[in-house]
Amino acid sequence: MAEVGIFVGTMYGNSLLVAEEAEAILKKNGHKATVFEDPELADWQKFSDQYVLIVTSTTGQGDLPDSIVPLFQAIKDKIGYQPELRYGLIALGDSNYEHFCGGGKQFDALLQEQGAKRIGNVLAIDANDHPEPEAISNPWVEQWVTLLK
Secondary structure, three states: OOEEEEEEEOOOOHHHHHHHHHHHHHHHOOOEEEEEOOOOHHHHHOOOOOEEEEEEOOOOOOOOOOOOHHHHHHHHHHHOOOOOOEEEEEEEEOOOOOOOOHHHHHHHHHHHHOOOEEOOOOEEEEOOOOOOOHHHHHHHHHHHHHHOO
């Protein structure tokens, strides 16, 4: 059984919906999962040797939503190297914008730079093609959960 912290960056609620669906799938598969809608560094640090799943949307300018920016900055400024961390990432975006899934890409780049180990591939969901993102994310989470130890 793995313990997974699900960290959400959302603007209109789609990322939160995806995160809550992921939480249900993880629990159904015997894992412990907690969603953090307004995540703080202390929440993140509880999972430093566990798993995290980041579910974030992207602003039109390719930035992270305001709800997750403080966590991102704190990880960048205060944590540094975190090789014990294992993570997955679901990025929501709109390909009509130049920086498609830019928020998720920023988070992935930061964690890679800090030595965290990504489990599986990043899932990028385009709102143009998939107005109901959970239809794409749920099968991905079902597969991702098989990679947890």
